[in-house]
Amino acid sequence: DSGVTQTPKHLITATGQRVTLRCSPRSGDLSVYWYQQSLDQGLQFLIQYYNGEERAKGNILERFSAQQFPDLHSELNLSSLELGDSALYFCASSPTPSVNEQFFGPGTRLTVL
Protein backbone atom coordinates (compact mmCIF):
# COMPACT_ATOMS: atom_id res chain seq x y z
CA ASP A 1 0.00 0.00 0.00
CA SER A 2 1.61 3.22 -1.23
CA GLY A 3 -0.54 5.53 0.90
CA VAL A 4 -2.08 7.14 -2.18
CA THR A 5 -5.82 6.62 -2.49
CA GLN A 6 -8.00 6.90 -5.57
CA THR A 7 -11.74 6.73 -6.01
CA PRO A 8 -13.66 5.25 -7.61
CA LYS A 9 -11.90 1.99 -8.40
CA HIS A 10 -14.06 1.34 -11.44
CA LEU A 11 -16.21 3.65 -13.51
CA ILE A 12 -18.44 2.75 -16.43
CA THR A 13 -20.08 5.50 -18.41
CA ALA A 14 -21.32 6.41 -21.88
CA THR A 15 -19.81 8.49 -24.64
CA GLY A 16 -20.38 12.20 -24.28
CA GLN A 17 -20.57 12.05 -20.49
CA ARG A 18 -18.38 13.74 -17.90
CA VAL A 19 -16.66 12.07 -14.93
CA THR A 20 -14.49 13.12 -12.02
CA LEU A 21 -11.68 11.01 -10.62
CA ARG A 22 -10.37 11.72 -7.16
CA CYS A 23 -6.93 11.27 -5.61
CA SER A 24 -5.57 11.77 -2.12
CA PRO A 25 -1.77 11.88 -1.94
CA ARG A 26 0.40 10.30 0.74
CA SER A 27 0.48 12.21 3.99
CA GLY A 28 3.03 15.01 3.64
CA ASP A 29 3.30 14.85 -0.16
CA LEU A 30 2.64 18.17 -1.88
CA SER A 31 3.01 17.09 -5.48
CA VAL A 32 0.39 15.12 -7.41
CA TYR A 33 0.73 13.61 -10.88
CA TRP A 34 -1.92 12.14 -13.16
CA TYR A 35 -1.20 9.42 -15.73
CA GLN A 36 -3.26 7.58 -18.32
CA GLN A 37 -2.49 3.99 -19.23
CA SER A 38 -4.27 2.34 -22.15
CA LEU A 39 -3.64 -1.12 -23.56
CA ASP A 40 -1.52 -0.02 -26.48
CA GLN A 41 0.33 2.78 -24.74
CA GLY A 42 2.59 3.00 -21.76
CA LEU A 43 1.98 5.31 -18.87
CA GLN A 44 1.30 8.72 -20.36
CA PHE A 45 1.92 11.72 -18.15
CA LEU A 46 -1.05 14.08 -18.12
CA ILE A 47 -0.48 16.82 -15.58
CA GLN A 48 1.29 17.70 -12.34
CA TYR A 49 0.26 19.90 -9.44
CA TYR A 50 2.37 21.15 -6.57
CA ASN A 51 0.80 22.69 -3.49
CA GLY A 52 -2.29 23.71 -5.38
CA GLU A 53 -0.62 25.10 -8.49
CA GLU A 54 -0.22 23.52 -11.89
CA ARG A 55 3.44 22.65 -12.36
CA ALA A 56 3.74 20.75 -15.61
CA LYS A 57 1.55 19.59 -18.44
CA GLY A 58 1.99 16.52 -20.57
CA ASN A 59 -0.22 15.05 -23.26
CA ILE A 60 -3.46 16.17 -21.68
CA LEU A 61 -6.44 16.72 -23.97
CA GLU A 62 -8.39 19.96 -23.80
CA ARG A 63 -11.45 17.93 -22.74
CA PHE A 64 -9.54 16.98 -19.60
CA SER A 65 -8.83 19.26 -16.67
CA ALA A 66 -7.52 18.88 -13.15
CA GLN A 67 -7.08 20.79 -9.95
CA GLN A 68 -5.49 20.39 -6.56
CA PHE A 69 -7.38 21.62 -3.53
CA PRO A 70 -6.08 23.28 -0.33
CA ASP A 71 -6.21 19.94 1.48
CA LEU A 72 -3.94 18.65 -1.33
CA HIS A 73 -6.36 16.14 -2.79
CA SER A 74 -6.70 16.34 -6.54
CA GLU A 75 -9.46 15.75 -9.05
CA LEU A 76 -9.19 14.89 -12.73
CA ASN A 77 -12.22 15.88 -14.79
CA LEU A 78 -12.85 14.14 -18.10
CA SER A 79 -15.60 15.52 -20.33
CA SER A 80 -17.21 14.71 -23.68
CA LEU A 81 -15.94 11.20 -23.20
CA GLU A 82 -15.00 9.08 -26.18
CA LEU A 83 -14.47 5.34 -26.51
CA GLY A 84 -10.73 5.93 -26.72
CA ASP A 85 -10.69 7.47 -23.26
CA SER A 86 -11.19 4.02 -21.77
CA ALA A 87 -8.05 3.40 -19.75
CA LEU A 88 -6.53 3.08 -16.32
CA TYR A 89 -5.94 6.46 -14.72
CA PHE A 90 -3.26 6.60 -12.07
CA CYS A 91 -2.48 9.27 -9.60
CA ALA A 92 0.97 9.47 -8.04
CA SER A 93 2.45 11.70 -5.37
CA SER A 94 5.85 12.84 -4.17
CA PRO A 95 6.99 15.16 -1.39
CA THR A 96 8.21 17.92 -3.74
CA PRO A 97 8.31 18.40 -7.50
CA SER A 98 12.03 17.73 -7.49
CA VAL A 99 11.85 14.39 -5.75
CA ASN A 100 11.92 11.78 -8.38
CA GLU A 101 10.40 8.73 -6.73
CA GLN A 102 6.68 8.79 -7.22
CA PHE A 103 4.23 6.67 -5.26
CA PHE A 104 1.30 5.42 -7.27
CA GLY A 105 -2.29 4.94 -6.24
CA PRO A 106 -4.27 1.82 -7.19
CA GLY A 107 -5.81 3.52 -10.21
CA THR A 108 -9.30 4.10 -11.56
CA ARG A 109 -10.38 1.89 -14.44
CA LEU A 110 -12.60 3.94 -16.75
CA THR A 111 -14.74 2.18 -19.33
CA VAL A 112 -16.57 4.30 -21.88
CA LEU A 113 -19.36 2.45 -23.72
Add this chain to the structure above:
Amino acid sequence: GQNIDQPTEMTATEGAIVQINCTYQTSGFNGLFWYQQHAGEAPTFLSYNVLDGLEEKGRFSSFLSRSKGYSYLLLKELQMKDSASYLCAVSDSGAGSYQLTFGKGTKLSVIP
Protein backbone atom coordinates in the same frame (compact mmCIF):
# COMPACT_ATOMS: atom_id res chain seq x y z
CA GLY B 1 11.42 15.17 -26.56
CA GLN B 2 12.28 11.80 -25.13
CA ASN B 3 12.43 8.33 -26.60
CA ILE B 4 12.59 5.22 -24.42
CA ASP B 5 12.95 1.75 -25.86
CA GLN B 6 12.69 -1.58 -24.13
CA PRO B 7 11.73 -5.04 -25.38
CA THR B 8 8.03 -5.77 -25.45
CA GLU B 9 8.15 -9.26 -24.00
CA MET B 10 10.61 -11.69 -22.42
CA THR B 11 10.34 -15.20 -21.04
CA ALA B 12 12.66 -16.77 -18.48
CA THR B 13 12.78 -19.86 -16.30
CA GLU B 14 12.20 -19.97 -12.57
CA GLY B 15 15.52 -19.75 -10.72
CA ALA B 16 17.33 -18.19 -13.68
CA ILE B 17 18.68 -14.69 -14.28
CA VAL B 18 17.15 -12.23 -16.73
CA GLN B 19 18.36 -8.86 -17.97
CA ILE B 20 15.90 -6.26 -19.26
CA ASN B 21 17.48 -3.51 -21.32
CA CYS B 22 16.37 0.07 -21.77
CA THR B 23 17.76 2.74 -24.07
CA TYR B 24 16.76 6.35 -23.91
CA GLN B 25 17.29 9.76 -25.41
CA THR B 26 16.62 12.84 -23.33
CA SER B 27 17.66 16.47 -23.17
CA GLY B 28 17.77 17.07 -19.41
CA PHE B 29 18.58 13.73 -17.83
CA ASN B 30 17.94 13.65 -14.13
CA GLY B 31 17.85 9.96 -13.38
CA LEU B 32 16.42 6.64 -14.47
CA PHE B 33 13.86 4.56 -12.66
CA TRP B 34 12.63 1.02 -12.88
CA TYR B 35 9.12 0.17 -11.79
CA GLN B 36 7.35 -3.18 -11.54
CA GLN B 37 3.71 -3.42 -12.51
CA HIS B 38 1.51 -6.47 -12.13
CA ALA B 39 -1.46 -6.59 -14.48
CA GLY B 40 -4.16 -4.13 -13.47
CA GLU B 41 -2.20 -2.87 -10.49
CA ALA B 42 -0.21 0.24 -9.68
CA PRO B 43 3.47 0.52 -10.62
CA THR B 44 5.78 0.02 -7.66
CA PHE B 45 9.28 1.48 -7.36
CA LEU B 46 12.22 -0.86 -7.84
CA SER B 47 15.33 1.25 -8.37
CA TYR B 48 16.79 4.66 -9.16
CA ASN B 49 20.07 5.41 -10.94
CA VAL B 50 21.45 8.90 -11.46
CA LEU B 51 25.19 8.08 -11.62
CA ASP B 52 26.89 5.52 -13.83
CA GLY B 53 27.29 2.08 -12.40
CA LEU B 54 25.46 -0.74 -10.75
CA GLU B 55 22.97 -0.43 -7.90
CA GLU B 56 22.15 -3.69 -6.12
CA LYS B 57 19.10 -4.31 -4.00
CA GLY B 58 18.53 -7.90 -3.06
CA ARG B 59 17.65 -10.02 -6.08
CA PHE B 60 17.32 -6.91 -8.26
CA SER B 61 20.16 -4.80 -9.68
CA SER B 62 20.07 -1.85 -12.03
CA PHE B 63 22.85 -0.46 -14.19
CA LEU B 64 23.23 2.91 -15.87
CA SER B 65 25.53 4.30 -18.54
CA ARG B 66 24.68 7.95 -19.16
CA SER B 67 27.09 8.33 -22.06
CA LYS B 68 25.41 5.44 -23.88
CA GLY B 69 21.86 6.29 -22.85
CA TYR B 70 21.51 2.76 -21.59
CA SER B 71 20.26 0.95 -18.54
CA TYR B 72 19.40 -2.58 -17.59
CA LEU B 73 17.49 -4.26 -14.82
CA LEU B 74 18.89 -7.60 -13.67
CA LEU B 75 16.65 -10.04 -11.86
CA LYS B 76 18.30 -13.02 -10.18
CA GLU B 77 16.84 -16.25 -8.78
CA LEU B 78 13.62 -15.65 -10.65
CA GLN B 79 10.40 -16.51 -8.89
CA MET B 80 6.95 -17.01 -10.40
CA LYS B 81 5.76 -13.84 -8.67
CA ASP B 82 8.29 -11.86 -10.74
CA SER B 83 5.98 -12.30 -13.74
CA ALA B 84 4.98 -8.69 -14.38
CA SER B 85 5.69 -5.73 -16.60
CA TYR B 86 8.88 -3.80 -15.93
CA LEU B 87 8.78 -0.12 -16.78
CA CYS B 88 11.83 1.97 -17.51
CA ALA B 89 11.28 5.67 -16.79
CA VAL B 90 13.51 8.68 -17.32
CA SER B 91 13.36 11.84 -15.26
CA ASP B 92 13.72 15.00 -17.29
CA SER B 93 14.44 18.26 -15.50
CA GLY B 94 12.86 20.51 -18.07
CA ALA B 95 10.69 23.56 -17.50
CA GLY B 96 11.58 23.83 -13.82
CA SER B 97 9.95 20.58 -12.93
CA TYR B 98 10.83 16.93 -12.93
CA GLN B 99 8.71 14.69 -15.10
CA LEU B 100 8.88 10.98 -15.52
CA THR B 101 8.58 9.64 -19.04
CA PHE B 102 7.85 5.92 -19.14
CA GLY B 103 8.72 3.31 -21.72
CA LYS B 104 5.94 0.98 -22.81
CA GLY B 105 7.20 -1.72 -20.49
CA THR B 106 8.63 -5.21 -20.84
CA LYS B 107 6.24 -8.02 -20.00
CA LEU B 108 8.23 -10.76 -18.27
CA SER B 109 6.82 -14.25 -18.05
CA VAL B 110 8.51 -16.62 -15.62
CA ILE B 111 7.90 -20.28 -16.45
CA PRO B 112 8.53 -23.35 -14.28
